[in-house]
Amino acid sequence: MNLNDVWFLLIAVLWAGYFLLEGFDFGVGVLLPVLGRSETQRRVLLNTIGPVWDGNEVWLIVAAGATFAAFPEWYATLFSGFYLPLLLILVALILRGVAFEYRGKVDSDRWRRNWDRAIVFGSLVPAVLWGVAFGNIVRGVALNADHHNVGGFVDLLNPYALLGGLTTLLLFVTHGAVFLALKTTGPIRASARAVAGGVGIAAVAAAGGFLAWTQILRGDAITAGTAVVAAATLVAALIANRAGREGWAFLATAVTVLAATATLFLALYPNVLPSTLDPAYSLTTTNAASSPYTLRIMTWVAVAFTPVVLLYQGWTYWVFRKRIGVQHIPPATSAPPPAGAARP
Template sequence: MDYALFWFCLIGLLWAGYLVLEGFDFGVGALLPVLGAGTDAADTEKRRRLMLTTIGPHWDGNEVWLLTAGGATFAAFPHWYATMFSAFYLPLLVLLVALIVRNMGFEYRGKRDDATWRRRWDLAIIGGSVLAPFLVGVALTNLVRGLPIDQDMEFTGSVFTLLNVPSLLGGLVVLGLSLTHGAFFLALKTRGEIRGEAARLGTWLGLGSALLAVALLLWLGLTQGTAWTWLTSAVAAVSLLAAIGANTRGAEGWAFAGTAVTIASAVATYFLALFPDVMPSTLLGGLSLSIENASSSELTLQIMSVAALVFTPVVLAYTAWTYWTFRKRLGTQHIPEAVSVR
């Protein structure tokens, strides 16, 4: 068994799981100022609390997928991890700060019954929910596009090297898909006015995301494309259009499933475009990091594989149980009055 290839595929699966699951709660957080706007201050607060309640049981568990992806990369591909964190040091620092501030917003906005207090934490949630998926999209697209890496596996560029048109487009696509995914999730999980508003907004967000995604996937196909990447790109495009169509017919569950397949297919396209490299070099005479030259020892990968085969089904079962337990719809009538905790 090729353990290095197994872990490359598993890391791709972890990134797909992260963006599918964290993607919708990014979308919900980013849509707070749009779908959380009520007729008055009291209605606005109830709507925002309803939106945050829909993701309350899930957002912290969803972030485990990112931690696991990072940990798996560190253990299975240490050279990939080292070069990637060297290249993306500043963006990853900003991403970490955005996630921390966003999570503090979830935890602290209800600690006081004060409008100014809540408004400031809402800004933290909104800012983190917009910035995080954008930065993830920029980073992943830069991986596929390639970076200036020398013979010593060292990144020789700067932060401005990362700010190129394809990668910025990748950031917008991940953000757009997260917004669409989040809108469909709210349409699936809520009742009343928010449900209809989320469905209508999701259609427009989906159409805008589709245009951006087509441009990005065409670029990927024309520059690093193979028969497999064209296939997964087609699956992503068809799934997104099917999700929009299901949403217009009121089939929110199918719409949400469609955007989940779209995001997973987009991640698969990225990793298929990378293969057999993990970080291609754009330098003439540079050394691209591949699955083989960036991986850990065979014994390390074997031990990791046994652990993954034992614990991954447990994590998946627990995650599925959590989503099943909190599957019912909520409305503003289910939201109690605010209570100050001092």
Template sequence: MDLSTLWFLLIAVLFTGYFVLEGFDFGVGVLLPVLGRDERERRVVINTIGPVWDGNEVWVLTAGGAMFAAFPEWYATLFSGFYLPLLLILAALILRGVAFEYRGKRSDPQWKARWDKAIFAGSLVPALLWGVAFGNIVRGVRLDADHEYAGGFWHLLNPYALLAGLVTLSLFVTHGAVFLALKTTGDIRVRANAIAARAGLVAAVLAVVFLAWTLVGVRGGAAAVVFAVLAAAALLGGLAANRAGREGWAFLGTAAAIALAVATLFSALFPDVLPSTLDSANSLTVDNASSTPYTLKIMTWVAVVFTPIVLLYQGWTYWVFRRRIGVRDIPDA
């Protein structure tokens, strides 16, 4: 395996980690106004992701940095052509982060309600637009002979990409509901379990349609088919575990479903990194978009040294904050 292929796989792993980890806290944010019936319940919902949400965002920062260094042509074309949707994602993430920090600065109910709306919007917008972005990456976009995006914003809002956005949104809501059922006690746990069951059925239908469309009408491949079948099985297994009240296994099922769905997209995409719908000769591939071998070699050694440290630290964070919480753990205002 050459280094450009290795770094394509590593970027796929980074985005997989991002969608699995940030996916559940996007889902929690979307469910905040649904499950948080009063102030104490809303604080429980927020506190389930309070220690980890900012660490989860590190994955996408690392993925973006890896794209910039390993595939500068891919990074430049993607971030210029997808400028508006990526800007909206960035603005939503900033708003969401500020909301987490400022929500508790005042006891005024209206103050808290405004920031709760910011958390909801800052979670929903990225959950939807990340799917739209990756749908366009897999489907392909209008690239000219200079590998520059020749389309407009509305070209990105095609039916396939919009369906991809609905898939990521529904999967993240399901994943977040399962996480809340795993991390909470009492009535919130029961309601989260029920929401996970309903949202999971919607996600399963949308995901099956999207994956079938991907493999039959957009891009296929034996590996993509295998990953797609495994993703469907993992999601169904997670929903069955959730129905049985086994939240730990349910969370593993939804996490595996998201990871395998991302693997499906990247395996269908390879060896391209950004296909062209105008002419296949204009497509960006792992070969014509990559950095020099020397750059990739240095990056590989840096990754070998620092990746285990980051994984150990984040794993330790989840272990420390593993206990369930409930309304009884929240003091009166």
């Protein structure tokens, strides 16, 4: 295996880690108005991901940076051809991060409701558009001989990619609901289990159809195996969730996300962006890669710093591993106005 293949594998691992960790973040955000019937319950939901959501987004930054450094032509073609959906994802993620920080700054129900809407929007849009984007990456786009995408935005809204967007949305919501059942107590835990069971059935249907279509499009014996693992573990997650075994259910949905991501990257390889005009125009791990010297330097950097990042993030999850409920949320208080300030 040469360094081109090694870095394709590492980028696949980074995206799988991102979807695994940020996936339940997105699910929690989408479920905020569904499971958060009161301000205290919404604070419980947000506190389950509060210590980890920004660390989870590091996986996206590293994945994008690794793509830029290891496969610059893939990065350039991808970000120019997918400009509008990726811009929408970026805006949604920025708005979501601001909402997490700002919703508690003013003691106003209207203020908090507006920022809660921003959290839902900032979670829903990426959950859908990442599936659409990766559906198009696997399916291929209209690359010409110069590796320029000559297709338009409407071309990205094809049935296969739209099914991919529906699949990631339902899968992330199921993953997030199972995470909430694992991390909370009382009525929220019971409601999260009910939501996971209901949405999970729809996720099984969507994911089964999308992975089967992927297998027909670009699959082989290996992708068939990973697709079966993804489907089987998702069904196992629903069974464990129904039995009240949230830890096993979350482990199963985690394996589902990893196996589904592996299926997409295995179906893509050795291409990194196929051409629908002519297979000879496709970007591959060979013609899109950086120089061998660049890849060697990147490899040493990855070997040195990746264990540090993994240990730190693992420690964060261990520290905040316990369940929380409404009894752990202190009453909301607002800071008194400065002396002499007029009250509104």
